[in-house]
Amino acid sequence: MKRNRHIPLWHQKASQRADGVVLWDYHVICVQRKKGGDSPCLVWDLDSSLPFPTPLAPYVSETIQPSFQLFSEYQRFFRIVHAPVFLRCFASDRRHMKDSAGNWIAQPPAYEPIVAEDKTEHNLNEYNEIRAAEVSVNVEPDLINAVYTNKLGVVLSENQLEEFFTQVSS
Numbered sequence: 372m373k374r375n376r377h378i379p380l381w382h383q384k385a386s387q388r389a390d391g392v393v394l395w396d397y398h399v400i401c402v403q404r405k406k407g408g409d410s411p412c413l414v415w416d417l418d419s420s421l422p423f424p425t426p427l428a429p430y431v432s433e434t435i436q437p438s439f440q441l442f443s444e445y446q447r448f449f450r451i452v453h454a455p456v457f458l459r460c461f462a463s464d465r466r467h468m469k470d471s472a473g474n475w476i477a478q479p480p481a482y483e484p485i486v487a488e489d490k491t492e493h494n495l496n497e498y499n500e501i502r503a504a505e506v507s508v509n510v511e512p513d514l515i516n517a518v519y520t521n522k523l524g525v526v527l528s529e530n531q532l533e534e535f536f537t538q539v540s541s
Contacts, residue, residue: 377394378447379392379393379436380392380395380398380434381433382419382433383395383418383419383420384418384419385418393418401415401454403415403424412536413426413427427536428533431533446528448506448528449528450501450523451518451527451535452521452522452523452524456521456522456524459488460488460491460494463484463485463495464484498523507525507526507527
């Protein structure tokens with residue numbers, strides 16, 4: 372069965388619907404875990420209509436809605452990349468924002484394209500392409516450690532997202 376590259380997320384500003392649902396081909400958020408204490412992880416989603424930031428549990432419940440029964444082709448996976456690794460390794464020359472003739476589909480951001488530390492100019496496809504073999508079966512210490520070193524982080528199912536962040540040390 373072909374997996375659909377568009378997944379639904381609710382409470383998104385770009386939506387034209389009352390429930391705020393949008394089908395994204397990929398979506399980037401930041402999950403912050405504060406050092407020390409028992410404060411909840413916070414989600415920073417620039418496209419969300421929820422409070423900014425939103426604690427992880429309500430964000431998952433309201434935006435991802437894991438209890439909502441999706442068709443099997445709409446599987447949601449999450450690539451978790453530690454921010455310092457992502458900032459060193461990610462690159463986008465915005466080619467994904469152009470049509471086949473090279474015309475802009477949407478107005479590009481005003482800032483310069485993002486170039487990786489190693490001078491790579493485009494690797495967005497490496498980050499948003501997820502293969503079934505990459506999806507972790509269990510959230511274990513080796514998986515948590517891998518997020519700090521792997522350029523492409525680790526891949527989790529939507530049911531593992533909250534568990535992962537409760538096990539990550541500050």
